Each structure stands twice: as structure tokens, then as C-alpha cells.
Amino acid sequence: MNITKRALIALAGAAALAAAAGMPSAAQAEGKQIVYLSAGLDAPFWRYVSKGVEAAAKEHGYDFVALDSRNNTQTQLQNTQDALVKGASGIVLSPTDSSTAPAVLNLAQKAGVPVSFAGIGTTSGEYVTFVTSNDEAGAYDVGKALAKAFEAKGWKNAEVGMVTISQARQNGVKRTNGFVRAMEEAGNKIVARNEMQTYTADETYRFVQDMLTAHPEMRGIFVQTDSPTLGAKRAVDAMRRGGETLIGAFDGVPEFLPMIEDGSIVASGMQQPYLMGKTAGESVIAKLEGGKTEKEVVLPILTVSKDNMAAILPDLKLTVFAGELK
Structure with missing residues (x-):
């Protein structure tokens, strides 16, 4: 998936305000909404993934919602049901663990909603893309x-x-x-x-x-x-x-x-969580729009030490820290 550095930097700073309460946006009205189901948004990693998914959604004209499962299986199922009832077009999932993912996939499949994974995969079930790291x-x-x-x-x-x-x-x-x-x-x-x-x-x-x-x-x-x-x-x-x-x-x-x-x-x-989320979001959107998808995308790990930190800091600021590090 070709993503230029200039485009990524522009996306990192992009953020849209949520629609006013009770007033769906044009994207929602058209059924264009990407939902990120996160294992736990209190963890910085999943917050950075969320920003990547959001960037992909906004770039393609989709509304975006993030739902926090708080590392709880039942909350994850409830979030899935809520997302589907409220008209999610596609879902990016970072499950509480791999064994809990099939239940989410089953609900999404029945609703005809494509799912891609970011960071944590599944033990079984149908999905679009698993974006992971080595x-x-x-x-x-x-x-x-x-x-x-x-x-x-x-x-x-x-x-x-x-x-x-x-x-x-x-x-x-x-x-x-x-x-x-x-x-x-x-x-x-x-x-x-x-x-x-x-x-x-x-x-x-x-x-x-x-x-x-x-x-x-x-x-x-x-x-x-x-x-x-x-x-x-x-x-x-x-x-x-x-x-x-x-x-x-x-x-x-x-x-x-x-x-x-x-x-x-x-x-x-x-890992590069911003890039992970963006890639997973783009795969769901590609599925919705008839584009090409890959079953698995493996992103490289940046092993950071005192010897190389200064040289790779520009990459860390975006793909690891989602633009939060100035």
C-alpha cells in the first residue's frame, strides 16, 4: 500500500469535530461510517491506532467513531451490536484477545459489514485484512x-x-x-x-x-x-x-x-500503530468500494536504542506517536 510521507504528515494533523448530538452528518446519512472497536483506549498504543483509522476514514469521506471495550469481552460484544445497529459501514477491530474475535466477526458477517484487524488477530472467522507487526x-x-x-x-x-x-x-x-x-x-x-x-x-x-x-x-x-x-x-x-x-x-x-x-x-x-490503524482502515474502505485487499499486512518493528534514536525520530513522531510528539 503506497502512502507518501507528505500524505501521512498531513493526515496526522487532520481531525474532525464530532457531529452535534442527535444530528447525523452527511456521511452518516449516506451510511458511510467506519467504526474502530478498541481493546482499551486508555492505552496509548490503541489511541494511536485509533488516530490512524480515523485518518483513513476522513481521507475517503467516511464518518468515524471509536468505541472502547475496556479489555472486557461483554463490553466488546455490546459495542459491536451498537455499531451495527447505528449503521456502521465497516469495522476495524483490535479485540480484547484473539479468542473473543470470532463472536464479533459472526455478528458483523450477519449484518454484511466487513471487518479488518489491527494489532491482534482472531482464532477463526471471515475478515478482510489482518494488519500486524513482526x-x-x-x-x-x-x-x-x-x-x-x-x-x-x-x-x-x-x-x-x-x-x-x-x-x-x-x-x-x-x-x-x-x-x-x-x-x-x-x-x-x-x-x-x-x-x-x-x-x-x-x-x-x-x-x-x-x-x-x-x-x-x-x-x-x-x-x-x-x-x-x-x-x-x-x-x-x-x-x-x-x-x-x-x-x-x-x-x-x-x-x-x-x-x-x-x-x-x-x-x-x-510497532507503528498509526500506520497500522491507517492501513486497516484503508483495507475496509477498499473492500466497501470494490478495491484490492490483502489478507495480511505485516509492518516492520522499529527497534529503538540510544544508538539510532536520533536518526529515526522523524518516523517515530508520525507512525509510532501519531503526531502527538512535537
């Missing part, structure tokens, strides 16, 4: 960077902990597999794992405190998504382990950049 390769690269940092400090057979996203999500399994492979190849050992439930910094703070208490020689922690990594950093500092326990991350929030610069985060495998 999660396993990205996590492997973060693991290699962390292993290299251990080696530079003379730490052999390092003990490492992981705070994972749901392993019922396909992308969660891939991130775990990639990171574990990197650790095993370097002779390091995973000694503790916790799986997120609320995806908050406070939750990961508690996980990491418990890990460091149980494993005082732990040399590294890999956190599989953005804001929870900030909780890991807070726990490392509270336990006075700065410099003794290194952090590898996935995805990105603006707060990561100074932390990467000062070495608090060794590396982060950043």
Missing part, C-alpha cells in the same frame, strides 16, 4: 540488545524476568517466543513471568517489585507493552536497582525517549 522478530531484537548489554557489564548466565501481555493474544505469544529465544541463545535464563490483567503501570510496578524480591540477582526485565514499562522503571528505582537491573520494552510512549537516551531502557521494539 512481533517475534521485534521481541527477539530487544532480547539481543539486552543480552549485549549484559555482556558489556560482564554478566553471564543472567537471570531475567518478563511481564507479558495476554498469552491468549497471538501477538503476546510471538513476543514471548522471540524474547525467550534471544535469551536462550545468549545463555541467560527466564526465572519469573507475570501476565498483565489491567495493563497499567501500577500493576507492573507490583509485579516487578515481587520479582526483584524473589530474585535479588535479577539482571533484566522485559515488559511487553508501553505504559506498564514505566511501572517497571519505578519499581527498579524503588528497589535501588538502577544500573543493576536493565529494562527492555515493547511499543512506545513519549516518556520512553529520554529513558532510552539515558540508558534506563536499553531498547524498545516499537
